[in-house]
Amino acid sequence: MYKLTTEQQHLQLKARDxxxxxxxxxxAATDVTEDYPWxxxxxxxxxxxxxMTIPTxxxxxGRSYHDTVIVIEEMAKACAxxxxxTVEANMGAIGAIMSYGTDEQKKIAASAVLGGDxxxxxxxxxxxxxxxxxxxxxxxxxxDHYILNGEKYWITGGGVSKLHLIFARVFDDGVDQGIGAxxxxxDGNVPDGLVIGRRLYAMGVRGIPETHIEFRDLxxxxxxxxxxxxxxxxxFASLMSAYNAQRVGAGTVALGIAQGAFExxxxxxxxxxxxxxxxxxxxxxxxxxSDMSMQIEAARLLLHAAACSGESFPxxxxxxxxxxxxxxxxxxxxxxxxxxxxSSGYGRHNAMERHVRDARMFTIAGGTAQxxxxxxxxxxLGMKLPQTRNGxxxx
Ligand SMILES: CC(C)(COP(=O)(O)OP(=O)(O)OC[C@H]1O[C@@H](n2cnc3c(N)ncnc32)[C@H](O)[C@@H]1OP(=O)(O)O)[C@@H](O)C(=O)NCCC(=O)NCCSC(=O)CCS(=O)O
Ligand SMILES: Cc1cc2nc3c(=O)[nH]c(=O)nc-3n(C[C@H](O)[C@H](O)[C@H](O)COP(=O)(O)OP(=O)(O)OC[C@H]3O[C@@H](n4cnc5c(N)ncnc54)[C@H](O)[C@@H]3O)c2cc1C
Numbered sequence: 001m002y003k004l005t006t007e008q009q010h011l012q013l014k015a016r017d018x019x020x021x022x023x024x025x026x027x028a029a030t031d032v033t034e035d036y037p038w039x040x041x042x043x044x045x046x047x048x049x050x051x052m053t054i055p056t057x058x059x060x061x062g063r064s065y066h067d068t069v070i071v072i073e074e075m076a077k078a079c080a081x082x083x084x085x086t087v088e089a090n091m092g093a094i095g096a097i098m099s100y101g102t103d104e105q106k107k108i109a110a111s112a113v114l115g116g117d118x119x120x121x122x123x124x125x126x127x128x129x130x131x132x133x134x135x136x137x138x139x140x141x142x143x144d145h146y147i148l149n150g151e152k153y154w155i156t157g158g159g160v161s162k163l164h165l166i167f168a169r170v171f172d173d174g175v176d177q178g179i180g181a182x183x184x185x186x187d188g189n190v191p192d193g194l195v196i197g198r199r200l201y202a203m204g205v206r207g208i209p210e211t212h213i214e215f216r217d218l219x220x221x222x223x224x225x226x227x228x229x230x231x232x233x234x235x236f237a238s239l240m241s242a243y244n245a246q247r248v249g250a251g252t253v254a255l256g257i258a259q260g261a262f263e264x265x266x267x268x269x270x271x272x273x274x275x276x277x278x279x280x281x282x283x284x285x286x287x288x289x290s291d292m293s294m295q296i297e298a299a300r301l302l303l304h305a306a307a308c309s310g311e312s313f314p315x316x317x318x319x320x321x322x323x324x325x326x327x328x329x330x331x332x333x334x335x336x337x338x339x340x341x342x343s344s345g346y347g348r349h350n351a352m353e354r355h356v357r358d359a360r361m362f363t364i365a366g367g368t369a370q371x372x373x374x375x376x377x378x379x380x381l382g383m384k385l386p387q388t389r390n391g392x393x394x395x
Contacts, residue, residue: 008066121246292333338356
């Protein structure tokens with residue numbers, strides 16, 4: 001059982017106040033316009049919810065991932081887009097750079113995020129989604145620079161993010177060194193070679209653009225290559241280890257969406273009358289409400305435990321379990337909440353259909369529920385579980 005400290009309870013209340021007063025009322029408009037909510041991001045920044053995990057020596061608050069999930073749930077409950085922005089402003093790319101980067105890299109990243117930027121993490125490719133380690137984006141050394149070529153897809157924040165962390169296979173003298181991550185800033189002037197491609201219009205969480213990004217002879221100084229302590233040969237494993245934090249964050253957005261939909265459904269059940277009495281008096285709905293409350297509470301416990309696990313970053317299996325459970329809970333709870341609303345939930349004049357759409361992405365993005373189950377199985381069985389045919393044959 002987790003218990004929030006007094007300080008964490010204050011943080012939760014501060015986040016809840018901001019989310020309710022500033023973000024909840026614009027969530028529907030953000031969904032309809034599909035515009036990035038710049039004004040809300042300014043508020044998120046000025047209230048101290050961006051770059052919370054950045055160490056104090058780089059201008060941040062040095063907060064834990066546990067503190068961060070407390071804030072994310074509140075933001076996502078009010079507006080899923082703001083929930084996801086809070087994740088990327090505190091986890092993912094910024095977490096990896098603040099842990100593995102050089103002093104110069106940390107200063108660049110901290111300055112971007114503490115200036116209001118939500119970084120973009122560029123891993124997935126059209127032919128390497130689940131099979132992320134099969135990425136073909138390559139960086140070839142040329143003197144003091146690397147030349148990047150390749151294509152990423154479903155990059156959250158494409159066209160609005162300033163800081164990009166680009167995963168690529170690194171070649172020195174044509175020899176594969178392993179996978180590293182490059183920092184590329186899109187700061188007013190778009191660097192030659194960084195091409196923001198077409199937008200992928202999404203089913204939910206529509207306030208953040210998802211785009212293709214191409215690298216066409218993108219030239220980056222060698223000092224922009226983030227090399228984790230284990231070197232490039234262990235680069236992919238170390239970078240994915242940092243990414244476990246973002247999985248916990250994404251799961252928490254799913255939780256916040258579920259909690260928000262649930263609260264609305266409970267209030268509606270007490271208010272709506274059929275057969276001369278509130279529909280909350282019908283056992284068929286009472287048992288649905290019980291199940292929803294259990295699933296939400298269990299998801300929250302798994303997420304908080306995962307956020308507190310590991311050393312620098314959450315443990316791979318705990319993060320995977322928590323994200324799978326929270327994502328599947330969000331799909332179930334938002335659908336059941338809509339059911340409790342009946343036709344009113346199905347109408348677009350109501351928030352329920354948006355909650356269902358917003359919840360849908362989390363069994364896909366950040367590692368699908370199937371891939372993450374394989375990671376959990378690998379941990380439980382103590383077995384490597386290569387997914388390629390020749391991986392098994394080699395064993
Ligand atoms: C990891 C996979 C790509 C599977 O690929 P492979 O079979 O080639 O790799 P593995 O042998 O499983 O892994 C190689 C190496 O890395 C270690 N590893 C892998 N993942 C992690 C992790 N999460 N934490 C720690 N370590 C990790 C692994 O143990 C191996 O180490 P050893 O060599 O054994 O010591 C695939 O499973 C995978 O994760 N696919 C999903 C890709 C993904 O999550 N993409 C996210 C893109 S960003 C995004 O979607 C943002 C959306 S959001 O909502 O935030
Ligand atoms: C809204 C959204 C935001 C995203 N944001 C980002 C981002 O910011 N940065 C980024 O890099 N990526 C991002 N992604 C991409 C995301 O990481 C990928 O969608 C995800 O990793 C799955 O890859 P894929 O979509 O190519 O599906 P595929 O890998 O093609 O999978 C298709 C289906 O096959 C299943 N499958 C594949 N391999 C296996 C296996 N070995 N065992 C069992 N089932 C398997 C999958 O589970 C899935 O059901 C985002 C995606 C979405 C939807």
